[in-house]
Structures are given as C-alpha cells and as structure tokens.
Amino acid sequence: MRIVVARCQVDYAGRLSAHLPMATRVLMLKSDGSVLVHSDGGSYKPLNWMSPPCSVREGATDEGQIEWIVTSKAPSKGQPDTLRILLEEIHHDSSHDLGIDPGLQKDGVEKHLQELLAEHPGTLADGLTLVRREYPTAIGPVDLMCRDAGGQSVAVEIKRRGEIDGVEQLTRYLELLNRDPLLTTKGGVRGIFAAQEIKPQARVLAEDRGIQCAVVDYNALRGLDDPTDRLF
Amino acid sequence: MRIVVARCQVDYAGRLSAHLPMATRVLMLKSDGSVLVHSDGGSYKPLNWMSPPCSVREGATDEGQIEWIVTSKAPSKGQPDTLRILLEEIHHDSSHDLGIDPGLQKDGVEKHLQELLAEHPGTLADGLTLVRREYPTAIGPVDLMCRDAGGQSVAVEIKRRGEIDGVEQLTRYLELLNRDPLLTTKGGVRGIFAAQEIKPQARVLAEDRGIQCAVVDYNALRGLDDPTDRLF
DNA sequence: ATATACATTTCGTTA
DNA sequence: TAACGAAGTGTATAT
Numbered sequence: 001m002r003i004v005v006a007r008c009q010v011d012y013a014g015r016l017s018a019h020l021p022m023a024t025r026v027l028m029l030k031s032d033g034s035v036l037v038h039s040d041g042g043s044y045k046p047l048n049w050m051s052p053p054c055s056v057r058e059g060a061t062d063e064g065q066i067e068w069i070v071t072s073k074a075p076s077k078g079q080p081d082t083l084r085i086l087l088e089e090i091h092h093d094s095s096h097d098l099g100i101d102p103g104l105q106k107d108g109v110e111k112h113l114q115e116l117l118a119e120h121p122g123t124l125a126d127g128l129t130l131v132r133r134e135y136p137t138a139i140g141p142v143d144l145m146c147r148d149a150g151g152q153s154v155a156v157e158i159k160r161r162g163e164i165d166g167v168e169q170l171t172r173y174l175e176l177l178n179r180d181p182l183l184t185t186k187g188g189v190r191g192i193f194a195a196q197e198i199k200p201q202a203r204v205l206a207e208d209r210g211i212q213c214a215v216v217d218y219n220a221l222r223g224l225d226d227p228t229d230r231l232f
Numbered sequence: 233m234r235i236v237v238a239r240c241q242v243d244y245a246g247r248l249s250a251h252l253p254m255a256t257r258v259l260m261l262k263s264d265g266s267v268l269v270h271s272d273g274g275s276y277k278p279l280n281w282m283s284p285p286c287s288v289r290e291g292a293t294d295e296g297q298i299e300w301i302v303t304s305k306a307p308s309k310g311q312p313d314t315l316r317i318l319l320e321e322i323h324h325d326s327s328h329d330l331g332i333d334p335g336l337q338k339d340g341v342e343k344h345l346q347e348l349l350a351e352h353p354g355t356l357a358d359g360l361t362l363v364r365r366e367y368p369t370a371i372g373p374v375d376l377m378c379r380d381a382g383g384q385s386v387a388v389e390i391k392r393r394g395e396i397d398g399v400e401q402l403t404r405y406l407e408l409l410n411r412d413p414l415l416t417t418k419g420g421v422r423g424i425f426a427a428q429e430i431k432p433q434a435r436v437l438a439e440d441r442g443i444q445c446a447v448v449d450y451n452a453l454r455g456l457d458d459p460t461d462r463l464f
Numbered sequence: 465a466t467a468t469a470c471a472t473t474t475c476g477t478t479a
Numbered sequence: 480t481a482a483c484g485a486a487g488t489g490t491a492t493a494t
Binding site: 465466467468469470471473474475476477478479 | 480481482483485486489492494
Binding site for chain 2: 001003005016017018019020021023024025026028030031032034036038039040041042043044045046047048049051052091092094096097098099100101102103104105106107165168201
C-alpha cells in the first residue's frame with residue numbers, strides 16, 4: 001500500500017467522464033493496482049477511483065509534471081477505463097506492507113432476520129406456523145412458507161427495507177405458487193411482506209395486490225431469541 | 233486528514249455487528265470526524281467505517297493499549313452506532329491540511345442518455361417522434377412519451393443497464409396508461425425498453441409482454457449530437 | 465461465467 | 480425532511 005498526499009488533478013474516462021480540478025488530496029495505491037482518490041470529507045466513497053485489476057504507469061508531461069495513467073485490465077463493454085492523475089506537488093509519500101487481511105465477520109443482516117422470523121412466525125400473524133424456510137420454486141426460493149390458522153398457505157418475503165422491488169418479487173412468487181394444484185386447494189397462497197421498515201409506495205402496491213404488510217422489530221425479535229447476545 | 237497505519241482490531245455495533253481481527257490496516261480520519269478502515273485490497277469500499285457526523289474519543293484499555301471509540305452523532309432508527317478500534321502497534325501517523333475540495337464534475341449518466349434519445353427518438357424505431365420527456369403519471373414520470381408512424385402512443389423506459397426491474401417498471405406504466413381513454417383510442421400504448429445493455433432475462437420478460445427492446449449506442453448518439461466533445 | 469439479491473449501501477433529485 | 484431512483488454501484492451466493 002502506497003499513500004501519497006499531493007496537489008493533483010484527476011480525469012476519468014470510461015463508463016462516464018469525470019474531472020477533478022487541481023487540489024490537495026489523498027491517493028491510495030493498493031497492492032492489487034487499484035487507486036483511490038480521497039478528499040477530506042464526504043463518505044467512504046472516494047472522489048474517484050479505479051477498481052482492480054488495473055495497472056499504474058508513471059510518466060511525465062511535456063512540462064515535466066508527474067503523471068499517472070491508471071488503466072483497467074478488464075474494460076467493460078469495450079469502454080477503455082482510464083484514470084489520469086496529474087501531480088503538481090507531493091506533500092507526503094510512503095509505502096507500507098500490510099499483508100493480507102483476515103477479513104470481516106458480519107452478523108445481523110437479512111439472513112438473521114429470516115432465522116428469527118422462522119423461529120417466531122406468530123409475530124407476523126396470529127396462528128401462523130412455519131412449513132419451511134427457503135421454500136424452493138422455479139424462480140427462486142421463497143423466504144418463508146407458512147400456514148395460517150385456517151390452513152391457508154402463506155408466502156412470506158423478508159427484507160430489511162421494504163421497497164417496491166420486494167413487492168414485485170413476492171408477486172412473482174405468488175403468481176407462480178398459485179398455479180400449483182397442491183397449494184391452491186385451500187384457497188390459494190396469500191402473501192405477507194415483512195420488513196424492518198416499509199416505504200409508502202411499497203405498502204400501497206402491496207396492499208393493492210392483496211399482500212399483507214408486516215413491520216418487524218428486529219431488536220424485539222432478538223430479545224425473544226437471546227437477550228444476552230450483544231457485542232459490547 | 234489524519235492517516236494512521238497500525239496493527240489494529242475493529243468492532244462495529246449498530247445496524248449490524250461486525251468484527252475485524254488484529255491485523256495491519258490503514259486508518260483515515262477525516263476532518264468531519266468520519267473514520268475509514270482500509271485493507272490493502274478489495275475495492276474502494278473500506279472494511280469498516282463510520283459516516284459523518286461522528287466523533288472520535290481516544291482512550292486506553294486496562295492493559296495500556298490505545299483505543300478509539302467512534303460514535304455517530306446521527307444514530308439511525310435509535311440504533312447506537314459505535315466503532316471501537318484497538319491499536320496495538322502504530323507504523324505511521326501523519327496529519328495533512330487538504331482544504332475543501334472543488335468537487336467532481338460528471339457527464340454521461342442516464343439523464344444525458346435521456347436527453348440524447350429525446351433529441352433523436354428515430355434511433356429507437358423508424359418514424360418515432362417525441363411527445364414529451366418525463367411524461368407524468370400517478371406512479372411517476374415515463375422517461376419518454378412518443379408517437380409512432382401509425383399514430384400509436386409509445387412509452388419509452390430508459391436505463392443504462394436493462395435489467396428485470398426496469399421491465400417491471402415499464403409494465404406498471406403501460407398498465408396504468410392503457411386505462412387512460414385519451415391514449416387508448418389509437419390502439420393503446422405500447423412500450424419500448426431502451427438501454428445501453430439489455431440482460432437476457434430482461435429481454436425475455438420484455439418480449440413476453442410485448443415490449444420492444446432497443447439497445448442504444450451512447451457514443452454514437454453523442455456523436456450525432458456533438459462529435460467534438462471528448463475529454464482526451 | 466452469469467444471474468440474482470443484498471448493502472452499515474451512498475448519492476442525487478424532487479415533492 | 481422524506482422518499483424515490485441511480486450508481487463507474489460493490490459483494491456474496493447460487494446456477
């Protein structure tokens with residue numbers, strides 16, 4: 001990893017064209033060849049960058065300024081991805097051997113929500129019981145297949161944030177499932193759209209299609225499961 | 233901007249829990265308080281981070297190790313976002329005054345594609361003429377509303393990459409538009425799905441629904457518009 | 465390799 | 480401010 005702090009100008013041409021006027025920025029050159037251009041603010045996203053695999057060629061302009069040409073080794077759709085960095089004044093330049101990173105361990109995303117709801121289907125609707133998780137269909141698995149108190153089949157789609165495409169997904173499942181004669185005997189399959197947060201447009205679309213919406217309290221569910229399991 | 237290279241362990245608790253075992257990494261502390269933890273690889277996304285606004289408190293453990301506690305000042309949904317960084321060995325530590333960045337100038341995204349197609353609708357289908365851009369409907373604007381040589385209305389949905397959700401979106405528009413008596417007089421509204429690249433599954437779905445697919449050559453369109461406008 | 469869905473998505477624009 | 484859609488999205492997973 002090489003870290004350079006320098007006054008620089010950056011031009012990118014590839015899937016789009018972008019330009020950064022001359023200013024002081026931080027440049028990270030990772031060992032896989034990727035380059036990140038960071039300013040002192042914004043979020044974790046660099047102002048500009050080049051994704052690996054790519055290569056950096058150091059040259060000089062006619063005026064003797066240092067120029068880096070970063071080219072992608074995997075140009076998408078024939079577009080030649082190129083990042084040109086013109087260095088005017090270098091304030092800092094250091095290299096560091098970091099070794100390979102052991103990587104990130106995550107916990108708490110959609111899969112966990114699905115596990116918790118599979119254990120407590122009654123929190124979605126009274127009397128709901130689990131038939132199976134990841135119920136397979138031709139177009140992909142339904143998150144939860146359940147049965148309600150009246151014996152009707154219920155397909156549950158789980159999202160962290162419930163948006164319109166989630167409703168579309170569940171709609172496709174329901175369309176397919178309601179062609180299955182094994183499931184359609186007891187009044188067909190109805191749907192429940194479950195999420196920690198459901199956007200208004202998604203709710204409107206869901207309810208318009210007869211799909212029930214359920215807002216899920218992740219922390220409460222986790223409390224039901226194991227009240228001691230916190231990181232610190 | 234402070235840059236630290238150090239052997240460190242990172243724990244995050246907030247919307248999820250995440251853990252990074254002890255290893256050498258690059259830590260960027262931006263002047264808005266945000267923190268980025270980068271490894272020597274991957275993409276531009278850090279292994280872990282804290283978005284601004286947030287604050288860093290430096291402390292020490294019982295064993296005398298340096299510890300940074302980064303807390304978000306805008307916790308989302310009541311979740312207390314916290315990042316704890318335990319520093320074992322510092323290889324590099326420097327601070328730099330970058331000033332404010334003039335910012336990025338972009339060109340070439342979906343909006344531009346829409347402008348170009350609005351100027352040259354004939355490239356989508358022979359004899360196609362523009363009625364209006366951003367044609368308003370109850371569920372959002374249709375990218376282009378056109379009329380074909382036979383006088384039939386044509387709704388055009390434009391995407392950079394044509395995927396299944398774009399077809400769904402256009403389908404919803406067509407469903408709604410075909411309820412409008414003003415538009416349905418001349419054989420209803422048909423659809424064109426235009427993109428620089430159309431994924432096979434999206435194409436199958438579109439054609440199954442009677443929606444025409446059009447692959448758009450952005451560079452050629454831009455050439456029609458202004459052949460001299462290239463960056464380098 | 466391709467397709468699909470998720471993301472501590474982030475980043476705009478608009479109502 | 481909230482919501483909605485795009486992103487040079489990236490990333491993991493299953494096909």
